[in-house]
Amino acid sequence: MNNTLSKFLDHLSSTEHVNLSKVQVKHTPDAGYGLFATEDFSADIAEPMVTIPSNLIVTASKALQYLKEHNRQQYNELKELPKNNKTIERYCILLFLICEKNAATPSSWRYYIDILPTLDTLKSSQAFFYQDEEMQFLEGTSLHKSIMERRSNVSKLLKQLTALVPSASNVSLDDWQWADMVFWTRVVSIDSQKQSKDKDSSEITPDYAMVPLLDFANHSLAPNLRWELDSEGNFQLLAHSEGGSAGEQLYFSYGDKPNQELLFLHGFCIPDNPNPAKFTMSVIPLMMMDEDTIEPKMRWLQDIGETHTLTLEKNPQGDEHPLMKAGITKHSAALLQLAVLDVDDPIDFILEDDNLVLCFEGKPQASLDDLLESVSRYELCPIQHLRASLLLSQALGDHYEKIAETTEEMKSASHSDNSVIQNILIYALEELALLENALSILQDVQSDLGKDPRVLQYIADSQSAE
Numbered sequence: 001m002n003n004t005l006s007k008f009l010d011h012l013s014s015t016e017h018v019n020l021s022k023v024q025v026k027h028t029p030d031a032g033y034g035l036f037a038t039e040d041f042s043a044d045i046a047e048p049m050v051t052i053p054s055n056l057i058v059t060a061s062k063a064l065q066y067l068k069e070h071n072r073q074q075y076n077e078l079k080e081l082p083k084n085n086k087t088i089e090r091y092c093i094l095l096f097l098i099c100e101k102n103a104a105t106p107s108s109w110r111y112y113i114d115i116l117p118t119l120d121t122l123k124s125s126q127a128f129f130y131q132d133e134e135m136q137f138l139e140g141t142s143l144h145k146s147i148m149e150r151r152s153n154v155s156k157l158l159k160q161l162t163a164l165v166p167s168a169s170n171v172s173l174d175d176w177q178w179a180d181m182v183f184w185t186r187v188v189s190i191d192s193q194k195q196s197k198d199k200d201s202s203e204i205t206p207d208y209a210m211v212p213l214l215d216f217a218n219h220s221l222a223p224n225l226r227w228e229l230d231s232e233g234n235f236q237l238l239a240h241s242e243g244g245s246a247g248e249q250l251y252f253s254y255g256d257k258p259n260q261e262l263l264f265l266h267g268f269c270i271p272d273n274p275n276p277a278k279f280t281m282s283v284i285p286l287m288m289m290d291e292d293t294i295e296p297k298m299r300w301l302q303d304i305g306e307t308h309t310l311t312l313e314k315n316p317q318g319d320e321h322p323l324m325k326a327g328i329t330k331h332s333a334a335l336l337q338l339a340v341l342d343v344d345d346p347i348d349f350i351l352e353d354d355n356l357v358l359c360f361e362g363k364p365q366a367s368l369d370d371l372l373e374s375v376s377r378y379e380l381c382p383i384q385h386l387r388a389s390l391l392l393s394q395a396l397g398d399h400y401e402k403i404a405e406t407t408e409e410m411k412s413a414s415h416s417d418n419s420v421i422q423n424i425l426i427y428a429l430e431e432l433a434l435l436e437n438a439l440s441i442l443q444d445v446q447s448d449l450g451k452d453p454r455v456l457q458y459i460a461d462s463q464s465a466e
């Protein structure tokens, strides 16, 4: 056991009187440290395996208390910010972590800070820090896009923090990244109602908590450990389900997260994860096909407050729209209908009170739902559906090809003992299967639409025009 870990555990047992007789922290083969049972445990026994006292749990109010003593300026600025806001809660906790990590004179919290993963450890496991080779293996996937977005947002978020808390302007980007990642990989969300003992009306009602010791427990979809808050705000760690035997690793569930989310937040995947993958991509490159309308379309989306993300889910979304049979959400089906409209279609854009309004067949469209509905009543509707479906097939097909190529490469023997690449492979194959299924459904959809007389006429007209 390393020195900082044994000091931390000593501190818990001798100073804080935490009874550690039923659990221990040990290295695991593939998940860093883990929490293990030292004796048989059963859900029939109501007694907790271990109780973490409330004074050891890091919440926003605890962080504020700490900053009041250790960084009065940050405390004064934070306490003026709106209460019960998750972002502010997170800022409090991050600033606490950074302040104690860098304090010349350690407080008793340093035992905990010292056992948290360092930035170098996080760099070797977190998707955010993937090198070029790993990013190449993610080409075409939704995760590639999410990582790039997170990278470009990091300094923006730090700027947002310093706009609210000017005294945090000396926080380095490295410290900020370290604290943010430590936070997201270890935080649990608690029901703030149960935290009555922790409430102080002048401070923030906490929902986020970092719980020393519990945060050594790794994730499983079949957990044998659960936690409960007692009436004093202490965290009780209890056997879950059937319990288990001495020596077993104790897992709790981080939630029903799909592999994409697990890989993004934690750097690992669960083989055969039943939580279905989602594929996301931006509609913007698809809008770019028509240079004349891209600008007003983007402005209209902005004015009606809509996002640009297309989402493909595993399970069909219904049959309100042919694309939804392939798993495209209603919002995405509408975005695709918008994307295919061009100057030859019955659309106009008019400016009304500084807002750009899209009119379809002369009627203003207040929302994407309205547009979807108007297109479905349009006499050439099957043609519009077919165009949207072909555009989607083209886009998904491009992603499919990129992912198919990289998964073949990852399957090669030279990567078989690289756990990072094996995790990427599990995730990429799921996304590949999702795309393959959608592409095959889209083929059927297109073949059905191709039989519609209006479509046949349209094709004949276009051919004779050529």
Ligand SMILES: C[S@@+](CC[C@H](N)C(=O)[O-])C[C@H]1O[C@@H](n2cnc3c(N)ncnc32)[C@H](O)[C@@H]1O
Binding pocket: 030, 031, 032, 033, 034, 117, 125, 185, 186, 214, 215, 216, 217, 218, 219, 220, 265, 266, 267, 268
């Ligand atoms: C709350 S911590 C658990 C303790 C951690 N293993 C440690 O060494 O400190 C969460 C992190 O543990 C790792 N982890 C948790 N569950 C895992 C699993 N089932 N497989 C692989 N790594 C896991 C991930 O790096 C994750 O971000």
